[in-house]
Amino acid sequence: MTFTVVRGQAPPARRPRFGRHLLLCLIGLVMMYPLLWMISSSVKPSITVFTDESLWPAAWDLGNYPRGWTSLSEPFEVYLVNSLIIVTLSIVGNLFSCSLAAFAFARLRFAGRKLFFAMMLGTMMLPGHVLVVPQYVLFDKLGWLNTYYPLLVPHFLATNGFYIFLMVQFMRSLPTELDDAARIDGCGPFRTFWKVIMPLCRPAFATTAIFTFISVWNEFFAPLLYLTDPRLYTVPLALRQFMDSEGQSQWGEMFAMSFVSLAPVIGFFIAGQKHLVKGIATTGLR
C-alpha cells in the first residue's frame, strides 16, 4: 500500500476512491442525461418519444432531421446562415474594439486612464434591462428594426467590459520591456500594438472569440426584440416556432432541430475547452 499525499492535504487516511468515482460518475450522468435524452428522442418516431423510455431507441426514425429541417416557415439553413453571419461579425467586432481599448488601458499612459478604467468596470455591473427601452427607441428612429445593426453595432463599440477586462489582464502579464524595445526600434503605439502585442495575445483572443460565439449563438432577447421578419430569424427564434405548433406534436422533429442548434456550441466547447476554462477562471465569465 502506498500513501499518496495529494498536495499535502489531509493526513493520508485513504478513502475508498471507488466511492468517490461512483459519486462523480453519478453526478455526471445526471448532468448529461437531459442531453442524451434529447439526442435519443431526435431519432425516435414522434409517437414513441414519451412511451419508449430507453435511451437506445426501440424504433428509429432518422426522417426527423430532414422533416424538421423544412417544417418551419423557412428551411433551417436560412436560420443557420443568419446566425452564422451575426456570430462571425460579432466576433470580429469584439476582437477589434475590445483589443484596442484593452491595449490603451494596459499599456498606455494618458490623462483620465484610471477614471475610464473604473467606468469600464462600472458598466460591467450595469444591468442591460435599464438601457433597453431608449436603445430600442434609438434603433427605431434610425430605421434599424428588422436589420442586424442593433445586434452588431454594440459589439463594434466595446460595450462588453468582460472581454476588455480579460484582455487587459492578459496584456498586463506581458513584460513591459517589449514595449520599450519596440519604442527604441522606432515603433509608435500603433505599430507596437499591431506587431508586438497583438500576436502575443492570441490565447486571450481565442477565449474572447469562443465566449462571443457561444453567447451570441444562444442570444434570445435582442433578436426577439429587433427581428420580426421570419427570413431574418436566428436559430433560437426559429426553434421557438416549434412551441407555437405544439398541437401537431412533432416532438421528434423539434428535438432533431434542437440538437442541430446545440451541435455548434458543443463542437466549439470540445475544440476550445482549454481557453474556456482558463477564461472563466480569470474573469468569472460564464
Next chain:
Amino acid sequence: MTVAVRRQDRAGYLFLLPWFGGTLFMIVPFFASLYLAFTDYDLLTPPRWAGLANFRTMLGDATLHQSLRVTLIYTLVSVPLSLAVALAVAMVLDRGVRGLAIYRSVYYLPSLLAGSVAIVMLWRYIFGYNGVVNGFLAWFGVQGPGWASDPRYALSTLILLHVWTFGSPMVIFLAGLRQIPAMYHEAAAVDGASSWRRFRSITLPLLSPIIFFNLVQSLIASFQTFTQGYVISNGSGGPGQSTLFYNLYLYQKGFAEFDMGYASSMAWLLLTVIAGFTAINFLAARWWVFYDN
C-alpha cells in the same frame, strides 16, 4: 517631455475611440430611461411628463408584485443552491481525482447550453406529465404531476435548470482552491484539526473573496432572467403567472403593449432592487470576506 506625454494621451484616446462610442451608447440611454420613467410614452407620440404616475400605478399593480415575487424566489433559492453545489463538487474534485479534466468538462458543458432556447424547451418536456422525471418516479410507484405545467412547481423546474449550471462557478472555485497553500492544511492536520474544522477555518476564509465575487455576479444576472420564463411558458409567464419573471413582464409592458414609460419605471425599480442587494452584499462582506494580504 510634455510633447511626448501629450502624444501618449492622444494615442490613448484614439485606441479608446470605439469604447468612448460604446460608453456614450450606454450612458445616454441610462439617463434617457430615467427621464422616460416619469413620462407617458407609446413610441408614436412624443413622451408626456407624468410625474410619479407610473410609480403610483406600480404600487397597485398586482401582476408587477407577482413578477417581483417570482424573480426574488428564483434568485434567492437558485443562486445559493447552485453556489453550494458548485463548492461541494469543486472540493471533491480538488482532492486529486484521476480524470479531473473529464469530470470538469462534463459538469461545465451544461452551463454553456442552459441559456439556449433548445434546452429550455427540452426542460418543458423532461418535466412534463409524460416526461423523463415522471418516468423515473414511476419506478417507485409515484405518479408525479406535470411539473412544468403546474403553477405550484413550474418555477422549481427553472430553479433546477439553474442548479444544472453549477459547472461555471465550480470551475472558478477549483481555480481558487488551487491557490490555497497546502502547508496550511498540513499544519492544521498536524495540530489535530478535523477535516470539517479545516474547511471552516482554512478553506472557507481563503476562498471567501471568490465566493463573494460569484455571489455578486450571479445575483445580478439572476435578477435579469428572461429567456427561461419566456420559453417555458411560450411568452405568457404562465401557468398562472408562476414563471412571470420581472423582465418578462417588463418586456410585455414595453414591447407588446408599448407602454414604454411604465417599462422604464419598472426598469428603474429593478435597478434599485439590484443595487440594494449588491450594496447589502458589499456591506455584509466586511464580516465574512477575508482578504489575505
